Amino acid sequence: MDAKNFFDWCKRHKILLTVAAFLFIVVFGFVNIQILHMTSEPEFCAMCHPSRGFGPLAEVDSWEHSAHGEAGVSCLDCHGRPGVAGYVKAKIGGLKDTYMQFTISKEEKLEILSNPPKDLVPTWHCLFCHSDEGNKKVRETTKGPMKLVNMRMLDDVVNPAFRLNKGLPDILTETTVGGTHFDHKMHIDNFELNCRDCHFGVVHKPSSKTDKMNFCLTCHAENKGSAAPQMNDCHVCHAVQVAMNEGTGAKDVAGSAGIMYAAGIKCTDCHTGVTKGVFRPSGKTCSDCHSGDSGYVEIFQDWEKEVKEKLDILARQRVEVESALKAADAMKRDSKANWELYQKALQNMKFVESDGTFGVHNNDYANAIIKSVTADFTKITKNLEQKW
Numbered sequence: 261m262d263a264k265n266f267f268d269w270c271k272r273h274k275i276l277l278t279v280a281a282f283l284f285i286v287v288f289g290f291v292n293i294q295i296l297h298m299t300s301e302p303e304f305c306a307m308c309h310p311s312r313g314f315g316p317l318a319e320v321d322s323w324e325h326s327a328h329g330e331a332g333v334s335c336l337d338c339h340g341r342p343g344v345a346g347y348v349k350a351k352i353g354g355l356k357d358t359y360m361q362f363t364i365s366k367e368e369k370l371e372i373l374s375n376p377p378k379d380l381v382p383t384w385h386c387l388f389c390h391s392d393e394g395n396k397k398v399r400e401t402t403k404g405p406m407k408l409v410n411m412r413m414l415d416d417v418v419n420p421a422f423r424l425n426k427g428l429p430d431i432l433t434e435t436t437v438g439g440t441h442f443d444h445k446m447h448i449d450n451f452e453l454n455c456r457d458c459h460f461g462v463v464h465k466p467s468s469k470t471d472k473m474n475f476c477l478t479c480h481a482e483n484k485g486s487a488a489p490q491m492n493d494c495h496v497c498h499a500v501q502v503a504m505n506e507g508t509g510a511k512d513v514a515g516s517a518g519i520m521y522a523a524g525i526k527c528t529d530c531h532t533g534v535t536k537g538v539f540r541p542s543g544k545t546c547s548d549c550h551s552g553d554s555g556y557v558e559i560f561q562d563w564e565k566e567v568k569e570k571l572d573i574l575a576r577q578r579v580e581v582e583s584a585l586k587a588a589d590a591m592k593r594d595s596k597a598n599w600e601l602y603q604k605a606l607q608n609m610k611f612v613e614s615d616g617t618f619g620v621h622n623n624d625y626a627n628a629i630i631k632s633v634t635a636d637f638t639k640i641t642k643n644l645e646q647k648w
């Protein structure tokens with residue numbers, strides 16, 4: 261077939277050709293997008309960040325065991341800025357990673373990974389998910405489209421809905437967060453702190469709770485002569501633990517004070533090591549006060565074990581309920597009332613979690629709350645199973 265005949269053939273088969281060209285573009289584009297998808301997955305990152313545990317090279321493993329990993333917040337949700345432009349930029353950064361992998365030594369790589377720049381994930385980026393104001397600002401100023409196809413969680417984050425459905429506080433307006441009375445905005449504005457100063461290693465090497473309290477104590481220790489609460493003012497910072505001891509704080513669940521708290525035992529009667537820097541008591545604290553009776557160590561362990569097991573079951577149930585709700589949304593069903601019930605249940609569940617003692621502060625109340633959350637989850641599942 262010479263050129264002329266070919267063009268003639270093309271003219272005669274216009275439609276066929278258009279369809280073929282169209283298919284070519286679709287298939288090629290699809291392959292491209294698949295490659296983009298694939299190279300955004302944690303499994304791909306693990307090829308060059310393969311270690312186990314915490315610290316440099318173990319970024320994938322540490323992520324897998326973090327709260328973010330469990331909630332499905334993926335690498336590029338933090339290591340790529342919002343919007344299509346931010347996504348593409350992250351991909352280009354990935355090419356640099358690949359180039360560096362083959363050109364620098366293992367020691368040089370470790371050196372880079374051990375000293376991440378302060379703004380590797382900038383504060384405004386965290387605020388995009390963790391506040392309403394920060395979310396709005398970024399959505400309004402992001403140039404270009406937010407997304408083309410479903411690539412990652414980040415581009416779908418619209419607050420307050422995202423936050424509420426994940427049971428997260430607005431950290432710029434709420435002053436009780438994760439169980440602690442702490443005003444993020446005031447501290448960040450007045451002392452120019454950024455997220456990493458306190459959540460250092462969030463995801464990859466989370467700081468311990470003792471580290472965190474010690475950081476507060478750099479300003480909140482005794483005799484600094486300021487208006488700020490001091491070390492012995494446990495009740496000011498530990499809002500949730502106070503509420504749990506008192507038997508209040510969960511929505512729509514009646515309760516009464518914990519056994520010991522009701523008998524007049526104060527925070528520092530159990531938390532006896534605080535002035536020595538040991539904040540957390542153990543089972544021995546129980547037997548010490550209960551005339552050396554080691555049976556109380558067992559009671560302590562039983563309380564803890566039972567509540568922990570129940571919370572684990574709830575955590576799995578929660579994932580199922582959340583995806584059932586999302587499926588209902590996708591089918592355009594009216595799920596508003598069920599989402600509201602879910603948000604309430606989630607708040608109650610997080611209340612027990614953030615007390616952090618698995619029912620030791622107030623065993624009856626913790627168990628009553630768990631029972632109520634289980635009932636709420638079951639009710640939502642039933643509602644969604646009903647024909648409409």
Ligand code: HEC
Binds near residue numbers: 305
């Ligand atoms: C082909 C190997 C390779 C793959 C795959 C890879 N990385 Fe890297 N990564 C590196 C190397 C080498 C460095 C250190 C040099 C540099 O900064 O580019 C690095 C550094 C980084 C840094 C730190 C940058 C800095 O400035 O401190 C981040 C964040 C990162 N990678 C995230 C990721 C994510 C997320 C993925 C998966 C989407 C990924 N990497 C996949 C090789 C890789």
Ligand code: HEC
Binds near residue numbers: 388390428455
């Ligand atoms: C894509 C949205 C998103 C981004 C970006 C994000 N987070 Fe989160 N974050 C979440 C979700 C969802 C959870 C809830 C996990 C759960 O269900 O408990 C969470 C939980 C947390 C928690 C509580 C759990 C823990 O690990 O202690 C802290 C603290 C936190 N985020 C801080 C940060 C910081 C700091 C940044 C920036 C480096 C950040 N987040 C970026 C969505 C995000």
Ligand code: HEC
Binds near residue numbers: 455457458472614
């Ligand atoms: C001065 C220390 C400090 C700074 C700075 C700080 N935080 Fe926090 N943050 C805390 C404390 C304390 C808590 C409550 C205890 C906890 O959950 O760890 C908390 C709780 C949170 C929670 C809620 C966790 C939950 O379980 O619900 C999120 C989300 C969070 N911080 C995000 C951020 C982000 C994003 C930044 C940066 C804009 C930031 N924080 C800066 C100390 C700090």
Ligand code: HEC
Binds near residue numbers: 333336338459
């Ligand atoms: C919630 C946000 C968030 C998520 C999700 C996240 N990271 Fe990070 N990552 C950070 C922050 C913040 C730093 C800065 C150092 C620090 O504070 O630990 C960091 C640092 C890093 C570094 C620099 C070296 C180091 O160890 O500090 C690498 C590499 C990295 N992350 C890779 C990953 C990979 C791969 C994933 C997915 C498996 C991932 N990150 C998921 C927030 C995140």
Ligand code: HEC
Binds near residue numbers: 473477479480488
């Ligand atoms: C850089 C010093 C500094 C650090 C670090 C710091 N604070 Fe403060 N904080 C202050 C000062 C100063 C005040 C008093 C402000 C006022 O009342 O004008 C204060 C006030 C408070 C208050 C009482 C005001 C209110 O919100 O009702 C609480 C509660 C508090 N801080 C909790 C914390 C916690 C929890 C941490 C650790 C995560 C922490 N602070 C870390 C300096 C600090």
Ligand code: HEC
Binds near residue numbers: 531539
């Ligand atoms: C200025 C605020 C502040 C004051 C006052 C304070 N704490 Fe804390 N404490 C914190 C923060 C913040 C954490 C970390 C919480 C978290 O990450 O969930 C913490 C953590 C703890 C932990 C957990 C330690 C661990 O490693 O598991 C215990 C126990 C504790 N505090 C007891 C007390 C007691 C008892 C008092 C009173 C004597 C007290 N705290 C006073 C802010 C404070």
Ligand code: HEC
Binds near residue numbers: 502526529615620
């Ligand atoms: C009957 C003894 C007892 C009393 C009273 C008590 N606690 Fe505790 N508290 C404990 C024990 C035991 C733990 C550690 C539980 C564990 O490891 O599971 C703990 C843990 C904590 C923690 C760490 C929670 C976490 O996030 O890991 C905080 C904070 C705390 N208590 C604050 C308080 C405050 C504030 C009060 C007073 C309102 C108080 N406690 C009263 C025994 C007590």
Ligand code: HEC
Binds near residue numbers: 546620
């Ligand atoms: C500072 C002293 C003190 C500490 C520490 C303490 N208790 Fe108690 N406990 C009491 C008092 C006082 C009562 C109330 C006795 C009464 O009213 O009969 C009590 C009552 C109880 C009861 C119900 C009545 C009984 O004697 O069986 C249990 C169960 C119990 N405590 C378990 C524990 C456990 C578990 C711990 C450790 C987490 C603990 N206690 C720590 C002082 C303490």
